[in-house]
Amino acid sequence: MNIVEQDFYTQIILSMAALVGLTSFLMLGQGRLLRLIFVFALQGLLLTLTTALVAYSLDNPHLYISAVMTLALKVIFIPWMLRREVMQMNMHRDVEALSNKTALMLGGASLTVFSYYVLHPIVQTTSPAMLNALAVSLSVVLLGMLLMISHRQAIAHVVGFMSIENGLFFAAIVATNGMPMVVELGIAFDVLVAAVLFGIFFFHIRSSIDSLDVDKLNRLNEVDK
Amino acid sequence: MNWLIAIFQVLLFVALAPLLAGWLKCCKCFLQNRRAPSLFQPYRDLLKLTRKQPVVSEQASWVFTRAPYIIFSATILAASVVPLIAVNLPTSASADVIVLVGFLGSARFFLALAGLDIGTAFGGMGSSREMTVSSLAEPAMLMAVFTLSMAASTTNLSVGITHVLNEGLVLRPSFVFALCALVLVAVAETGRIPIDNPTTHLELTMIHEAMILEYSGRHLALIEWASQLKLMLYGVLIANIFFPWGIAETFTPAALGYGLLCIMGKLTLLAIILALSETVVAKMRLFRVQEYLSFAYLLGLLGMLSHIILEASR
Numbered sequence: 001m002n003i004v005e006q007d008f009y010t011q012i013i014l015s016m017a018a019l020v021g022l023t024s025f026l027m028l029g030q031g032r033l034l035r036l037i038f039v040f041a042l043q044g045l046l047l048t049l050t051t052a053l054v055a056y057s058l059d060n061p062h063l064y065i066s067a068v069m070t071l072a073l074k075v076i077f078i079p080w081m082l083r084r085e086v087m088q089m090n091m092h093r094d095v096e097a098l099s100n101k102t103a104l105m106l107g108g109a110s111l112t113v114f115s116y117y118v119l120h121p122i123v124q125t126t127s128p129a130m131l132n133a134l135a136v137s138l139s140v141v142l143l144g145m146l147l148m149i150s151h152r153q154a155i156a157h158v159v160g161f162m163s164i165e166n167g168l169f170f171a172a173i174v175a176t177n178g179m180p181m182v183v184e185l186g187i188a189f190d191v192l193v194a195a196v197l198f199g200i201f202f203f204h205i206r207s208s209i210d211s212l213d214v215d216k217l218n219r220l221n222e223v224d225k
Numbered sequence: 226m227n228w229l230i231a232i233f234q235v236l237l238f239v240a241l242a243p244l245l246a247g248w249l250k251c252c253k254c255f256l257q258n259r260r261a262p263s264l265f266q267p268y269r270d271l272l273k274l275t276r277k278q279p280v281v282s283e284q285a286s287w288v289f290t291r292a293p294y295i296i297f298s299a300t301i302l303a304a305s306v307v308p309l310i311a312v313n314l315p316t317s318a319s320a321d322v323i324v325l326v327g328f329l330g331s332a333r334f335f336l337a338l339a340g341l342d343i344g345t346a347f348g349g350m351g352s353s354r355e356m357t358v359s360s361l362a363e364p365a366m367l368m369a370v371f372t373l374s375m376a377a378s379t380t381n382l383s384v385g386i387t388h389v390l391n392e393g394l395v396l397r398p399s400f401v402f403a404l405c406a407l408v409l410v411a412v413a414e415t416g417r418i419p420i421d422n423p424t425t426h427l428e429l430t431m432i433h434e435a436m437i438l439e440y441s442g443r444h445l446a447l448i449e450w451a452s453q454l455k456l457m458l459y460g461v462l463i464a465n466i467f468f469p470w471g472i473a474e475t476f477t478p479a480a481l482g483y484g485l486l487c488i489m490g491k492l493t494l495l496a497i498i499l500a501l502s503e504t505v506v507a508k509m510r511l512f513r514v515q516e517y518l519s520f521a522y523l524l525g526l527l528g529m530l531s532h533i534i535l536e537a538s539r
Contacts, residue, residue, distance in 0.1 A: 105523045
C-alpha cells in the first residue's frame with residue numbers, strides 16, 4: 001500500500017502518528033523540566049486532534065467526549081499541575097545534564113526500528129496503514145520508558161509515564177477506532193488520580209531526601225556510612 | 226532555447242540574492258525597532274566593495290587571491306542545479322543533489338583554505354570551526370534530501386520536484402521530518418543565528434566572519450555575494466522541494482513569470498520566518514552546535530524511517 005493510494009484521512013492519521021513520534025523524541029532530549037512539560041502538553045494536543053479526527057471521520061460522537069477529556073486532562077490540567085509543582089519547588093531553572101544525549105537519541109531511533117520489526121508479523125493481517133500507526137505508538141511507549149530510564153528527575157519520570165499512556169491511547173484510538181466509553185472514562189480517571197498521587201509523592205520524596213533526583217534514593221541506608 | 230532559459234534562471238539567482246539579504250535585514254530591523262536600510266543596500270555595498278582596492282598581505286599565497294573567484298563560481302554552479310522558476314531545465318537535469326552538496330563542499334573547502342592561508346589566528350580558528358560544523362551538517366542535509374529521493378525514487382532535484390508536483394496534495398509524514406531537518410541544516414550552513422551570527426565580529430563567537438576577516442575590496446564582495454547566494458539557495462531548496470506549487474513546468478513567458486512571482490512570494494515568507502526566529506532565539510554556545518546538528522541528523526533519519534514504516538509499499 002503506497003501512501004499515494006491512501007485516502008486523505010489515512011494520510012492525516014499517519015502524519016499525526018509521525019508528529020506524536022517526533023514529540024516523544026523531543027521529550028527524550030529535553031533537559032529543562034518546563035520545556036519537557038510543554039512538549040508533553042503538545043503531544044496531548046496532537047492526541048486530541050487525532051481523536052477528534054477519528055470521531056469526525058467515523059461519525060462516532062462518543063469519541064468527541066474522549067477528545068474533550070484528553071484536552072482537559074493531558075493538555076491543560078496535568079501539565080498545569082506539573083508546572084505548578086516545578087515552580088513551587090523552584091526547579092524551573094535547573095538544566096539536567098543528560099549523559100550522552102546523542103547515544104540516547106540514536107537509541108531512541110533504534111527502538112523505533114525495533115518496534116516496527118516486532119509489529120511486522122501482525123501488520124500482515126489487517127489494514128496496513130492503521131497498523132503502521134500502531135508501530136509508531138509502540139515506539140512512543142518504548143521511548144517513554146527510555147525517557148524514564150535516562151532522566152533522573154522524578155518529574156521527568158512522571159512525564160515519561162504519562163507519555164507511555166499517551167502511546168497506548170493513540171494505539172487504542174487508531175487501531176480500534178475508540179474503546180468503549182466506560183474504559184476510556186476509567187483510564188482517564190486513573191491518569192488523573194495517578195497525577196495527583198505523584199504530586200503528593202513528590203513532596204514526600206522532597207521532604208525526606210531534600211531533592212527530586214531519584215539517583216539519590218540509591219544511597220538511602222538505615223545507618224550512616 | 227532551454228539553455229537560454231537555464232542561463233537566465235542562474236542570472237536571476239545571482240541578481241536576486243542580495244535583494245533577499247536586504248529584505249531579511251529589513252525584517253530584522255523592523256522586529257528590533259530599528260530603522261531599516263534601503264532594500265537595495267546590499268547592492269550598494271557590493272558595488273562599493275568592487276570599487277575599492279583589495280589589500281592583500283605579503284605573506285598571502287595564490288590560494289588567498291584565487292579563493293574568492295573559486296568560491297563564487299562554485300556557488301553559482303551549485304545554484305544552477307537548483308530549479309528556481311522552472312523545472313526540467315538542462316542545467317538541473319545534468320546534475321543531482323549529491324553534485325549540489327559537492328559544489329557547496331568545494332566552495333567551503335577553499336574558504337577554509339583561504340582562512341588558513343593568511344596565517345592569522347582568527348582565520349585558522351574560523352576554518353576549524355567551519356569544518357566542524359559542516360562535517361556534522363552535511364550528513365544531516367543528505368539524510369533530509371534522501372527522504373525526497375526515496376519518495377520520488379530519484380536524486381535529481383528537478384525530477385523530484387516534478388514528482389511532488391504531479392502527485393498533488395499528499396500528506397507525507399516523512400516530509401515533515403525532512404523539512405524540519407533541512408531547515409535546521411540550512412540555518413547552520415548559512416551561518417545564521419543559533420549557530421553563527423553574521424553581523425558580529427566578536428572573536429569568541431564568529432565562524433564565517435573569522436575566515437574572511439583579512440579580505441577586502443572585490444575579494445570581499447565576491448565572498449559576501451557567494452554567502453548571500455548560498456542563503457538564497459537553501460531558501461529555494463526548502464521552498465521548492467516541500468512547497469513546489471507555482472513553479473513553471475512549461476517554458477512559456479506567462480508560466481515563467483508566474484513561477485518567478487511564486488518563488489519570490491515564498492522566499493519573502495521564509496525570510497520573515499527566519500528574521501522572527503533570529504530575533505527570538507539566542508546564539509548557541511559553540512559546543513552545543515554538535516547537539517543541534519545531531520538533532521537535525523536524527524530528524525533526517527526519522528524522516529527516512531517514517532518513509533519506510535509509514536509510507537512505503539509492502
